[in-house]
Amino acid sequence: MTTGKITPKRESLLANIRVQRFTPGHDRSPYFDNFKLTVETGMTVLAALRKIKDDQDSSLTFRAFCRSAICGSCTVRVNGRSVLACSTQLLPILKDFGKGSVTITPMANLPILRDLVVDIDPVIDKLAKMHPYLIENPERIPQALEQESLMSQDELNSFDYLTDCILCGACYSACSSVQADPDYAGPLTFAKAYRFSIDARDNFRGIRDQAAIDQGLWSCVQCRKCIKVCPKDTRPADTIRRARKLTIDDGIQDTPGSRRAKTYVADIERFGQVNKPMLPVAVYGTKGWDAIEAAEASLTRHGMEPTRRVCTLPGQEGAARIFEKVREIEQGEKKK
């Protein structure tokens, strides 16, 4: 059998690769170097960086190890977007933007060590505080090594997708909440904690719940940027919502975040909308009164009359019916 001579389709393009350079303590501030490079079909961002390092500037500094999207070393930003350099094809990007130029900068939200290399210890330290390991549930994990610890594929599937995380930090680099609050633990850390907490073989969920809350579980603004950049499609923002629900189900209801969530739900059932004027008290308790009084004073100054109660919207009945239905379904599931 023969199909005739094979001529692979291969294109190339002379491109301008702009790379951010910076050695703290040596350079006063970050600057850009421009490298001219012939980029061909199949060349990844990482291959381009390596070619530049080999042939043009051996001091260009970046991390890479597996070059196959499994080790999580090579995260950088390409035209502002956090990606794995090793699995990002360069030619389509150059053609897409039409200008034959691309800008490569280090991950955001982390201190730069040199050029494209950042210090990821802050992420790993935050992760470590979440107890990111299985603590054996003696009812599920036998003492003797002769026995397996039984678990169904369904049980595994509830968290299997989360074990795809390669700790690449792309989500952390893109995260709005980390940017706003450096103490916020970041998408991957909550996701990893959750992975263990819902593992049927684990015995440490309560402590992890609290650790997650202490590190900002309720501060996520659900911007979903982490979902957009994750190269393994683990959807951290969705997991964060599930993790929040888990903490409430586990009885940790006395946090500002959980109170807010619960108030939202109760208000919508009752009024068809959130009772915004009273939200500060619902969330922060008596401390909330200060905020309410300040808001009211400001309204009065502007000649408006403050209110502490919202009206019931016409759609409220519909909303209440939906709640009714949800409860029914939940009941049914519990019985099963």
Place this chain on the structure above:
Amino acid sequence: MADGRGGQSDQPRAATRTHCDRSDQAMLTYDILIVGSGGAGLYAALESRLEEDLHVAVLTKVYPTRSHTGAAQGGVNAALGNRDPSDTWEEHWFDTVKGSDYLADQDAAELMCREAPDVVRELEHWGAPFYRTEDGRIAQRPFGGASKPRACYAADKVGHIMLHTLYEQGLRHGVDYFNEWVTLNLIHDGQRCMGVNAYNLRTGRLHTIQAKAVILATGGHGRIYWTRTSNAYGNTGDGSAIAYRAGLPLKDMEFIQFHPTGLRRSGILVTEGARGEGGYLLNGLGERFMERYAPDKMELGPRDLVSRAIETEVREGRGGPDDEAFLDLTHLGRERILERLPQIRQLCIDFEGVDPVEEPIPIKPTAHYSMGGVHTDINGCTPIEGVYAAGEAACVSVHGANRLGGNSLLDILVFGRRAGRHAVEYARRTKLGPMPDSAFAEAETCLKELMEGDGKETVAGIRRTLGRVMSEKAGIYRDAAGLDSALADLEELKDRYRKLMVTDRSAIFNTEMLAALELRNMLTLAETVALGALARTESRGAHSREDHPERDDANWLKHTVAVRGPGDRPELRFEPVVITRFQPEARTY
């Protein structure tokens, strides 16, 4: 082993340390120091750290979870019998020995196969998310060369989940990690281990780490073929080269397993699945050339045969424009590819810029696994007391001339654990000795010299040539003339290396320095590979001599052992193969 340790009740230690910042201390002290954080290193670390009285640290040139173990996809072998209850460890043992082309030591292979179920279950008890059978046990799949389905798996990420589980449990149990520290040498007095010198990549500082026991778990050396390998950039055989320079023997270095289908540019594997689904192998002329080599099995012939077939096509001028062959899926049609091979398709798009729905995938055989390594016994011990080796860096030997798929992940668990255990016993009965000053000075000079060459030679230049020499002359096909010439080339490369200059002067994260240090190790090992290959005048397993195409049990049923001789040249000795039950037979499948 039924003690089920791993502590049901113990709480995690209060201070979980993810990395050690000891940049201020010139000298650090541990009972057990593990070099390398792949599966072998992390298992050894956990095993020894669970003995709470000992201080254990892992020193690694990348973050632990970046290690190459994470790239393993297929499975880890253990005769659990979950899918086929008739499977036994004895059958696993036989498959291993046969697969090794009878060069494995049968006592070591026996031990590995016996202990396999325990280590896999221990990992499971630590939380490793293996896929499950209907009745909730660990799922198993068939694998090449195995008579029963015994590869335990988790989708295509089995190495990844194993590595992460071990790292997580290490965090829990208080293992110290030195991340992005590069080990340079072993400190010893010829009889006993004293520690290592290591280079902190972040600060450029050199440190001495004193340790009663050092376990080298630095992985394989597939990178001596440079771009023609499935291995990570850092698989440069550092530990094996360090051991060799310390006077320790390396065993069976000539055996390198090639995988037939690596992507043209990067060497990344396209797994057998693509051929299993009916993919064709085509040469540059579009001929389905396997007709000439394996008319019955065609594309599904054994790995070594397919690799050789591709190599022959290219050598005889029937390759593609880049000396590649092609894996063609286009005839399967878009729908079938999207449904059955979505990951392989994505892999080709991401890494090669080629959509297999539209055009054939350019491939080359790629160096995949290093059977050879530091000569150890079944406890990882070497002739220097307190120095251990485990994992792909070591050669016990359980893989002989050819490793079976799924046996390497097993090897790293079993022998990582054994090395850890033995090191614990040793460390308990040993006291730290005085440190010779000379070791530090030596390492310092080595770094300094690299900054002082005349600058005509670059890491990239030498490395590229090395890769080419090894691929062409000591790769899939070998013969005396080629290997002779390879050895001469390597001698020349060693000369060029002496003139090398690291032009990056920064102390901070100097990756050019790292690459230069790695290159030295690669050159060292490449020489032992070529020398072993030249000496072994037979074809066995992955070692294929065109001028000696037959296996020769009368003369070569023995291990080669390379030690550093005068003039920094390796010398060869031989060791008998341990045969306990299975007499050598022809290896046919």
